[in-house]
Amino acid sequence: MNIVEVHTELKKFFGEKLSEVEKSGQLEFFYFEPEIIRDLFLVLRDKIGMEFKYLSYIASVDYKDRFELVYCLYSYRWSSIIYLKTKLSREKPKIRTISDLFVAAEWHEREAYDLMGIEFLEHPDLRRIMMPDDFEGHPLRKDFVEKDNYHQIPTNRKGMTGRQG
Amino acid sequence: MGEEVKNKDIDVYLEGDSNGFILLSKLSSLINLPRANSLWYLLFSPACCGIELMQAGGTRTDMDRFGMVFRSTPRQADVMIVGGTVTYKMAERVKLLYQQMSEPRYVISMGSCANCGGLFDRSYSVLKGVDLIIPVDIYIPGCPPRPEALLDGMMMLQKKMKKEDWGKIVSKHTPKIEDLKR
Numbered sequence: 001m002n003i004v005e006v007h008t009e010l011k012k013f014f015g016e017k018l019s020e021v022e023k024s025g026q027l028e029f030f031y032f033e034p035e036i037i038r039d040l041f042l043v044l045r046d047k048i049g050m051e052f053k054y055l056s057y058i059a060s061v062d063y064k065d066r067f068e069l070v071y072c073l074y075s076y077r078w079s080s081i082i083y084l085k086t087k088l089s090r091e092k093p094k095i096r097t098i099s100d101l102f103v104a105a106e107w108h109e110r111e112a113y114d115l116m117g118i119e120f121l122e123h124p125d126l127r128r129i130m131m132p133d134d135f136e137g138h139p140l141r142k143d144f145v146e147k148d149n150y151h152q153i154p155t156n157r158k159g160m161t162g163r164q165g
Numbered sequence: 166m167g168e169e170v171k172n173k174d175i176d177v178y179l180e181g182d183s184n185g186f187i188l189l190s191k192l193s194s195l196i197n198l199p200r201a202n203s204l205w206y207l208l209f210s211p212a213c214c215g216i217e218l219m220q221a222g223g224t225r226t227d228m229d230r231f232g233m234v235f236r237s238t239p240r241q242a243d244v245m246i247v248g249g250t251v252t253y254k255m256a257e258r259v260k261l262l263y264q265q266m267s268e269p270r271y272v273i274s275m276g277s278c279a280n281c282g283g284l285f286d287r288s289y290s291v292l293k294g295v296d297l298i299i300p301v302d303i304y305i306p307g308c309p310p311r312p313e314a315l316l317d318g319m320m321m322l323q324k325k326m327k328k329e330d331w332g333k334i335v336s337k338h339t340p341k342i343e344d345l346k347r
Contacts, residue, residue: 131290132254139289146289150253157281157293
């Protein structure tokens with residue numbers, strides 16, 4: 001079952017909430033509206049004939065005017081892999097969690113929250129996963145500016161002898 | 166028959182024969198000799214230079230023959246080898262380990278990451294050189310340095326220790342008489 005077949009099947013359920021299948025390089029994907037995410041992934045996981053039961057990863061991308069989330073799903077039944085994307089606003093990026101459907105999503109969503117600052121509503125434990133708890137800002141955003149000090153530790157070698165960096 | 170032995174490193178003057186001999190030296194040189202030859206390093210490494218550190222303790226390089234053995238507690242270690250990338254999260258723990266070591270204590274910065282941040286120079290989470298938090302005695306370049314380079318660094322530290330004035334170190338950490346009277 002490739003992405004075009006999945007897309008035509010899903011169009012019956014969600015209609016205008018899905019974009020057409022686009023191609024970028026080797027990657028075929030389609031966009032979906034953020035508000036249908038739970039229903040969409042429930043259908044993808046549980047509908048007989050779909051059975052995309054394995055969430056490979058969630059990636060977040062900063063395009064300066066918007067954020068995008070990339071969901072990668074795998075089906076053991078069809079041995080096929082599909083990519084779904086969604087667009088979020090730059091100011092207040094919010095989307096519902098899918099960690100109740102895919103347990104793997106919990107840590108991936110925490111990572112996207114930690115590094116990109118995307119808020120996942122109804123997430124059971126939305127904390128930072130890699131950076132220290134008291135870290136300020138989300139370092140993978142394009143407009144992130146590093147502070148001069150972290151806990152009185154300088155973050156650059158200005159004033160040190162030798163190499164300047 | 167008199168005999169003179171002059172060692173550049175430790176300033177020893179030996180005179181005598183088979184019936185007995187007189188050894189003349191500075192006290193600090195004599196104390197530094199066993200000190201430099203029992204250099205116990207802390208069993209600790211934040212990242213991948215630790216693999217080379219393990220290798221340096223193995224049979225081929227065999228740091229053990231110079232009296233360099235690892236200790237698994239900072240309270241018994243003389244030297245800390247910071248082998249690898251130190252993140253800000255880890256930096257506070259490294260500092261804590263250093264503070265737990267007893268004086269006199271030494272630090273070897275091993276590899277590019279510990280020297281200046283190295284590969285992760287522009288990173289948001291990596292400390293740009295371990296000398297920003299603790300004083301470093303010897304820097305070893307390399308990514309990672311070979312066990313031979315690490316051994317060379319340790320032997321340079323030995324030379325540095327042999328040149329030290331033991332009296333000054335002791336007096337720095339001994340309570341003054343005025344303090345004892347109180």
